[in-house]
Amino acid sequence: xxxxxxxxxxxxxxxxxxxxxxxxxxxxxxxxxxxxxxxxxxxxxxxxxxxxxxxxxxxxxxxxxxxxxxxxxxxxxxxxxxxxxxxxxxxxxxxxxxxxxxxxxxxxxxxxxxxxxxxxxxxxxxxxxxxxxxxxxxxxxxxxxxxxxxxxxxxxxxxxxxxxxxxxxxxxxxxxxxxxxxxxxxxxxxxxxxxxxxxxxxxxxxxxxxxxxxxxxxxx
Amino acid sequence: xxxxxxxxxxxxxxxxxxxxxxxxxxxxxxxxxxxxxxxxxxxxxxxxxxxxxxxxxxxxxxxxxxxxxxxxxxxxxxxxxxxxxxxxxxxxxxxxxxxxxxxxxxxxxxxxxxxxxxxxxxxxxxxxxxxxxxxxxxxxxxxxxxxxxxxxxxxxxxxxxxxxxxxxxxxxxxxxxxxxxxxxxxxxxxxxxxxxxxxxxxxxxxxxxxxxxxxxxxxxxxxxxxxxxxxxxxxxxxxxxxxxxxxxxxxxxxxxxxxxxxxxxxxxxxxxxxxxxxxxxxxxxxxxxxxxxxxxxxxxxxxxxxxxxxxx
Numbered sequence: 001x002x003x004x005x006x007x008x009x010x011x012x013x014x015x016x017x018x019x020x021x022x023x024x025x026x027x028x029x030x031x032x033x034x035x036x037x038x039x040x041x042x043x044x045x046x047x048x049x050x051x052x053x054x055x056x057x058x059x060x061x062x063x064x065x066x067x068x069x070x071x072x073x074x075x076x077x078x079x080x081x082x083x084x085x086x087x088x089x090x091x092x093x094x095x096x097x098x099x100x101x102x103x104x105x106x107x108x109x110x111x112x113x114x115x116x117x118x119x120x121x122x123x124x125x126x127x128x129x130x131x132x133x134x135x136x137x138x139x140x141x142x143x144x145x146x147x148x149x150x151x152x153x154x155x156x157x158x159x160x161x162x163x164x165x166x167x168x169x170x171x172x173x174x175x176x177x178x179x180x181x182x183x184x185x186x187x188x189x190x191x192x193x194x195x196x197x198x199x200x201x202x203x204x205x206x207x208x209x210x211x212x213x214x215x216x217x218x219x220x
Numbered sequence: 221x222x223x224x225x226x227x228x229x230x231x232x233x234x235x236x237x238x239x240x241x242x243x244x245x246x247x248x249x250x251x252x253x254x255x256x257x258x259x260x261x262x263x264x265x266x267x268x269x270x271x272x273x274x275x276x277x278x279x280x281x282x283x284x285x286x287x288x289x290x291x292x293x294x295x296x297x298x299x300x301x302x303x304x305x306x307x308x309x310x311x312x313x314x315x316x317x318x319x320x321x322x323x324x325x326x327x328x329x330x331x332x333x334x335x336x337x338x339x340x341x342x343x344x345x346x347x348x349x350x351x352x353x354x355x356x357x358x359x360x361x362x363x364x365x366x367x368x369x370x371x372x373x374x375x376x377x378x379x380x381x382x383x384x385x386x387x388x389x390x391x392x393x394x395x396x397x398x399x400x401x402x403x404x405x406x407x408x409x410x411x412x413x414x415x416x417x418x419x420x421x422x423x424x425x426x427x428x429x430x431x432x433x434x435x436x437x438x439x440x441x442x443x444x445x446x447x448x449x450x451x452x453x454x455x456x457x458x459x460x461x462x463x464x465x466x467x468x469x470x471x472x473x474x475x476x477x478x479x480x481x482x483x484x485x486x487x488x489x490x491x492x493x494x495x496x497x498x499x500x501x502x503x504x505x506x507x508x509x510x511x512x513x514x515x516x517x518x519x520x521x522x523x524x525x526x527x528x529x530x531x532x
Contacts, residue, residue, distance in 0.1 A: 012412050012493070013413050013461070014496065016463075017463055019460060024457060050244070051245050053485070055458075055461055055485055056458050059461075070519065138483070139485055143250055182360075
């Protein structure tokens with residue numbers, strides 16, 4: 001984090017987007033403000049708004065400069081921020097994800113247990129305990145970054161990422177936990193897998209998780 | 221209207237993909253826009269054959285394909301300069317050209333640039349995926365089964381009026397509406413969002429020196445090499461949103477310009493964003509080609525965007 005920066009701040013991302021930064025930390029309260037601001041913009045779209053991308057600590061707002069010039073958009077965003085200060089934060093949907101922990105295809109459960117100095121069973125119990133928040137979806141399609149991992153489970157990511165992590169994999173990287181919706185390369189420590197289809201382009205809502213949702217893992 | 225027909229791939233070339241104007245509205249789920257890297261050449265090719273500007277066409281990379289069209293049609297090739305023939309007849313670039321049914325379209329020597337766009341009247345009519353036919357290779361979706369074309373593929377074409385060979389002859393895309401392709405282009409940027417993560421000298425280095433494209437340049441991004449850009453403090457940020465044109469600077473100080481298939485979020489500070497009007501210039505650069513960056517104001521960037529939208 002940089003010293004002496006005052007948040008929130010509205011920063012240009014080229015000619016057709018602004019990033020609204022609420023801070024520069026992985027923090028649940030900060031992330032909730034991002035989702036609250038996102039929800040406020042969805043509920044009352046400002047003219048020219050095209051799409052938004054919520055992240056841990058900022059909201060990327062893409063807009064059409066032909067509809068709203070930069071200064072008009074900056075003012076509209078600042079106005080929306082001013083209203084937000086007093087708005088109630090919405091609570092996300094609760095999504096339960098059944099997980100098979102420690103199967104043959106979950107190569108890292110024992111390593112995580114060893115790193116944390118607890119049994120594999122304790123890892124499972126700890127991991128399935130909290131209600132997590134989907135902080136953001138990103139880097140790859142549908143990959144869900146979850147906030148709320150118990151500190152005792154923090155484990156560094158793999159030194160060498162795997163070329164293919166199957167969809168449905170549940171992993172740990174540092175103080176974060178996450179779920180892969182598509183097969184992608186990845187360096188997270190895989191401790192479990194869900195059969196739940198997290199991405200199906202044929203569904204009305206193709207992605208099972210959206211940013212702001214709350215998630216509970218149910219061990220099978 | 222002529223019958224629906226196909227475009228047959230006899231030889232795919234190095235990397236030929238189906239692209240339309242891109243996938244809108246899915247970035248919040250981690251899905252990038254994809255679409256053409258040189259959107260000006262792509263839209264011009266579509267306009268020349270009478271298609272909507274977002275119709276699906278082919279993006280052709282470095283080595284071109286050989287194709288057969290099953291029905292008579294108009295074609296246009298825009299972007300990188302290739303020798304192109306329809307049967308025995310040369311196909312001039314940035315022109316609408318009438319092609320008889322069954323003719324073989326051959327891409328020969330590439331003279332300059334990296335990516336050409338071939339549009340066919342009626343457009344390519346594959347099923348859309350999340351609202352778009354744009355191929356996204358890393359995710360394995362869009363286009364034809366989420367992959368580059370192969371020999372033997374047959375692409376369905378959309379309905380189009382039977383072209384009149386006489387009327388359609390001679391339609392040319394005006395030179396002043398083509399991107400000003402050049403060696404060592406200067407790419408205009410809007411500084412930020414995280415230019416304050418760099419020292420004043422770091423920002424000056426970025427704006428005052430030339431950078432070379434490395435061999436790691438694909439549809440996801442172009443990794444550049446040159447004088448390292450100095451970070452002021454931390455070399456990472458908590459991940460935030462990325463757009464096509466975002467210039468990320470990892471700890472080694474070598475910038476990466478994100479392109480249409482970019483990750484939707486990233487953890488490197490972004491010193492600047494290349495304006496949309498200038499991304500086509502980068503799309504046509506080859507490894508070891510040089511580029512420079514010049515900062516413009518947001519107002520100047522938006523004027524360039526307006527000109528782009530008006531085709532000017």
